[in-house]
Amino acid sequence: MRSSSYLKMALTILLHSKIRSWLTIIGIVIGVGAVVGIMSLSENMQKDMEARLSEMDLTAITISPGSSKAMMAMGPGGGGGGSSSSSEDTNLTKKDIMALRSVDGIQYMYGQISGKEDVYFLGEEAELSITGVDPQVWQYATTDTAESGRLLEPSDNYVAVIGSGVAEDVFDNEVGLNQVLTIAGKSVRVVGILESEGGSGDNSIIMPIDAAVTLIEDAEPDVYDSIIVKAESMEIAENVSAEIEEKLMLSRHVTEKDQDFSVTTSASMVETASDMMESMTLFLAAIAGVSLVVGAVGIANTMFTSVMEKTREIGTMKAIGATNRDILMIFMMNSALVGLVGGILGVIAGSLITALFPLLGMQMMGGSVSVSLSPRLTIFGLTVAVAVGVISGVVPAFQASRMKPVDALRYE
Amino acid sequence: MSDNFAEGSAKSVDLSSLLKLEDVWKIYQMGEVEFAALKGVDLHISKGEFVVILGPSGSGKSTMMNLLGCLDLPSKGTVLLNGKDISRLSESELATIRGKMIGFIFQQFNLIPTLNTLENVMLPLEFQNADPSAAKKKAVELLDLVGLSQKARNLPSQLSGGQRQRVAIARSLAVDPDIILADEPTGNLDSKTGTYILDFLYGLHKKEGKTIIIVTHDVALVRYAERVVHIKDGTVESIEEIQNN
Numbered sequence: 285m286r287s288s289s290y291l292k293m294a295l296t297i298l299l300h301s302k303i304r305s306w307l308t309i310i311g312i313v314i315g316v317g318a319v320v321g322i323m324s325l326s327e328n329m330q331k332d333m334e335a336r337l338s339e340m341d342l343t344a345i346t347i348s349p350g351s352s353k354a355m356m357a358m359g360p361g362g363g364g365g366g367s368s369s370s371s372e373d374t375n376l377t378k379k380d381i382m383a384l385r386s387v388d389g390i391q392y393m394y395g396q397i398s399g400k401e402d403v404y405f406l407g408e409e410a411e412l413s414i415t416g417v418d419p420q421v422w423q424y425a426t427t428d429t430a431e432s433g434r435l436l437e438p439s440d441n442y443v444a445v446i447g448s449g450v451a452e453d454v455f456d457n458e459v460g461l462n463q464v465l466t467i468a469g470k471s472v473r474v475v476g477i478l479e480s481e482g483g484s485g486d487n488s489i490i491m492p493i494d495a496a497v498t499l500i501e502d503a504e505p506d507v508y509d510s511i512i513v514k515a516e517s518m519e520i521a522e523n524v525s526a527e528i529e530e531k532l533m534l535s536r537h538v539t540e541k542d543q544d545f546s547v548t549t550s551a552s553m554v555e556t557a558s559d560m561m562e563s564m565t566l567f568l569a570a571i572a573g574v575s576l577v578v579g580a581v582g583i584a585n586t587m588f589t590s591v592m593e594k595t596r597e598i599g600t601m602k603a604i605g606a607t608n609r610d611i612l613m614i615f616m617m618n619s620a621l622v623g624l625v626g627g628i629l630g631v632i633a634g635s636l637i638t639a640l641f642p643l644l645g646m647q648m649m650g651g652s653v654s655v656s657l658s659p660r661l662t663i664f665g666l667t668v669a670v671a672v673g674v675i676s677g678v679v680p681a682f683q684a685s686r687m688k689p690v691d692a693l694r695y696e
Numbered sequence: 697m698s699d700n701f702a703e704g705s706a707k708s709v710d711l712s713s714l715l716k717l718e719d720v721w722k723i724y725q726m727g728e729v730e731f732a733a734l735k736g737v738d739l740h741i742s743k744g745e746f747v748v749i750l751g752p753s754g755s756g757k758s759t760m761m762n763l764l765g766c767l768d769l770p771s772k773g774t775v776l777l778n779g780k781d782i783s784r785l786s787e788s789e790l791a792t793i794r795g796k797m798i799g800f801i802f803q804q805f806n807l808i809p810t811l812n813t814l815e816n817v818m819l820p821l822e823f824q825n826a827d828p829s830a831a832k833k834k835a836v837e838l839l840d841l842v843g844l845s846q847k848a849r850n851l852p853s854q855l856s857g858g859q860r861q862r863v864a865i866a867r868s869l870a871v872d873p874d875i876i877l878a879d880e881p882t883g884n885l886d887s888k889t890g891t892y893i894l895d896f897l898y899g900l901h902k903k904e905g906k907t908i909i910i911v912t913h914d915v916a917l918v919r920y921a922e923r924v925v926h927i928k929d930g931t932v933e934s935i936e937e938i939q940n941n
Binding site: 610 | 762765767768787788791792794795796799800802804806807808809810811815819820822823824825828867868871
């Protein structure tokens, strides 16, 4: 029999199939839709992240107290040892900045403190994050730009640059330039409003560190929550980061084992984030994969029933000259078609899900997520669906092909 | 036409029978008990014969039809088709032989319900890898022959019993087989339609010299036969030659 005839036979079986087959197809639609939808979400987020990466300041290096390495080493290693290195009693101070002066390749460097404080504006109250920075350096080191007003200047004291979110969304009344916020009883004048960048930065207040120290609880002069370093170029950022680590270990008298600070480049942060996202996607896709497996079992079940129902037809076809191979191919093709139809509908469902992401507020990273399914994923979805159909059809089709014509014809 | 027939009879004395059963046994295992449906049957059918195999239910006539139609293999003995022992053939070789040489007509018509009339008639040709356009042409001709060209696009469920059996006859003729094997072809039809079907088969036999084998319990069909094989309890009770022409 020709392949076109197999296809025709399989198609007529599908077209005349009962509601059962269509219910089976729904199983595949859900499975493929979920897998494709989740993969599309992840793909779009990845793209979004890459776009962000290209905008990002990859020369930035952040030094923070406490060490992820030390924590990890203490867990399974069991050697708690003498120096307990929690971030509580390890601080970054002016001493550290002095120690890093000699590192090559640093363009700018400043200490930074941050905290959350109640901010009052025109009788309203909101808890906002306040960042204290070195006004001499920050204006050069930051990638932020002022939408209106200006950035901080060396002579500034109780003034603030606020994120666009603080200006527009936090309070009922819009906060404008030269208006005054009250933080911890002090009046702080707004001198600049930053351009929106779609992150948590939009809701923060940036102030000169000397003033911020007096506003933020627990803050002490010359003690920093983090030290921000800008390397001269992106290429040397990794090297600079390594050298900073070395220098600080020397000056703080720690070794790799009890290191009480960590140095992260923004590039490595992006990497970590994307790694995390990847494993999350994998996890979700695996769950969606389970529904595909359930769908496959459904197809197999339906195929077995269908083969049983068509026993007499199989007998007839064998009587009038169908070989085992003919019967096998007809039922395999039928099963593959069930998969394909499920796949097509599933891909449509998946692209609908993709289109719905922005509406559902799933703008994880803030940016706009594209709303179309990539051709690669479309083909992937269809291939998986057909493969599921073929695999779940193998055994029933084989069973059908091995029926003895006499027995099949006698079947009632 | 009668020349044709005479030629057919002449061949029946020929050694090369079209179908030959030699001491054929068919034994079914039913749990602990063995049941012999056929007990050492000898029979030969020549090309161009019109044979009715007659027997009550349980006589073993269905088993015999299965063997004659190469649908089943004997437990013992040999079935020769054109001098070839079918027991030596593989499943797919048997399928090909069935497809090429034997046209089946069933009591239940056994049309494929998902295919329309035309597609049903084309199906045997498709199993033989025939060219689709040639197959279609042939099927249209055959539907015309059985007077159903108007119903080419109808599904079997939209046809009456008699119409379905005519489609089944058209299908059995699709590959132009030597043998037409009919199992109770009138069993599900009223007598008028049944007569039409049998007249049609008789015409095929007369005009085209087809070998027709009908398996039935209905004595009324005997009048078409040149030879009646009486089956009882798994053996050939008697063979009756009928000179009705």
